Amino acid sequence: MRLLLLGVLPTCLAACLVTGAAAAPWPKDGLAESARGRQWPLRAMDVQDAWQLSRGAGVTVAVLDTGVDPRHPDLTGVVDRGPDLTGAADTGSGRHGTAMASLIAGHGHGAGQASGVLGVAPEARILSVRVVLENDDPERADAQVHARTRLAVARGIRYAVDHGAQVINMSLGGGEGSYEGSPEEEDAVRYALTKSVVLIASAGNDGAGANRRNFPAGYPGVMAVGAVDERLRRAPFSNRHAYLSVVAPGTGIVSADGPGSYLVADGTSSAAAFVAGVAALVRSRYPALSALEVRQAIQRGAHRPPAGQSAAYGHGIANARGALLAAEGLHRVPLAAVPRHAHFRVHDDDSRRLIGIALLVLVAVMVARVAVTR
Template sequence: MLLLGVLPTCLAACLVTGAAAVPWPKDGLAESARGRQWPLRAMDVRDAWQRSRGAGVTVAVLDTGVDARHPDLTGVVAQGPDLTGAGPAGSVRHGTAMASLIAGRGHGPGRALGVLGVAPEAEILSVRVTLENDDPRRADARISARTRLAVARGIRYAVDHGAQVISMSLGGGEGSYEGSPAEEDAVRYALGKSVVLIASAGNDGDGANRRNFPAGYPGVIAVGAVDERLRCAPFSNRHDFLSVVAPGTGIVSADGPGSYVVADGTSSAAAFVAGIAALVRSRYPALTAMEVRQAIQDGARPHPPGAADAYGHGVANALGALRAAERLHRVPLAATVPRRPHIEVDHDRSRQLIGLALLLVAAALAARVAVTR
């Protein structure tokens, strides 16, 4: 299982998979992190926060694990199981980065420092299902075999432990691994429980453009990437199953303890859309997983003509998704019962009419008794 989006950079974009990280200058680290969060503006996230901030929603992050000690994620993360069978986690940078984009809360006075996620009041359930791309244990065939089963097990674990949204910034489109029956069954299980599934579309769009899984399973929200000008990123995979695209270049996120990184990839794009799903789920909990998916697609900014394979339904927009969800929202049954018109009643007149009616009934009964005798 490959991670889709750990392409660290400093200030310049780097689209070479496996590129080495360039340390971010330590001075003003947290301050500059907040200042570089252009996706919040591009997706109208701050306007969406007037309606929802993701409260009450648990987003399962199926990834390399999440560092709950990062200052932007303090009190946000519940640790689930390690399903890789690889032993101690070691680096959990990728999972930490994705969690911060979904539910980062910043830190410091007024939480003005660090990274804010799209749904800063949501909770994260971390389920470790894969290793970092540079982890040497990937070469171990036994660990690799277990990891292939881990995503299916992770989906089921997340569903059974209360996750309403599952974010999967990973994929197995390279080499011989093209998904599995167990994984597809787990996807159907989650959708049957009305859990929203989001996955990254893949990062080889300018090359092999493989069909990537779990993004390629029916019902999963497959997410591609755009740059700051909302143009499709060259590396973003293009397929007819693409749902939407979201920011995926120059993305600042949490990294190691108290640090940050800038990266490119559809991993980040998928995490942003998982945050939008959490906003919708929080505001409209009665919507089904398919309705949440439809709201995200209907609320997206339109794509250029003839570019559906590159953009899906368009660029994901938090405010647009909430507005679309409002239109889909089921009106409670009690509210659909028409109210009777309010009539002003003359109570004295009513009492007179009731008395007259009683007298007529009594007279009719007396007449009946006389006839019978």
């Protein structure tokens, strides 16, 4: 995540994202009120229209990240703290993870919840699993800690699956060793897919440079998410690859930060979190859909660019309302999927009627046979 405006010092996900954007002033007074007014992605993705159909209730989204602070006023009561798989000292509040969680399930605070950040799925729950360290964490230089964290993402995926997560967000990747991926991570991804868990990851932030293949976004079955700006054009830093699934807002994104504070940032991290929120909306309204069908709904409901599917935009710009409408179509059972014997199932009233008709036919046949015999 590329930080632009903050109330505190910049930080970034240890394993993932391009930094270096310059800080700009943002008035410290009334931050919570200002945050709500600057949430342009909710309008761009038709989220308020989608809330007429779903708000994410009953769905748990696992946030594999630097940890989530359950004390932030926009996340109180919705965060379940899972294990810290990094083996490092517990900081108590992962800023990057808290930011991502707020974009997924932030519920605001204050009178009428009118202040703070609203996530795409404000009635969803968050399962926090710490798998990476913040960029400014001094323990990143500890060789023993680094060795322990190499398998943290793979272990985090399995933990989330086994503890009820229906969606897993991984706004991470792109750090040392992550471009190559690992067999353990790929196995964990396959395990999650067999359990019909939706996997979402940021596409990466070096699209203006090396544009490297990024993991876990590059694994088959993972929804790789790129970023667009407020004019819905591809952000220059957003990675471009054939496996890109969709794009979502990723510039000038307001999110929760440290205790009671907020920041504005750029990055595909935020874009992935928004899509994870859309997945939660779909899973909440249509719980019977498989992970593949949820992915199809998000892709089919996206606003397609004029040039069609591409390495820059994937299937298009993710849209919450569009995804739910597409999911409705997938929810209907196609005729080919109905068992043949199902056409012969009848209700009790129909059964009695058919039996009566059969008896009348039988009597008529017997009378006719008697007449012929005579």
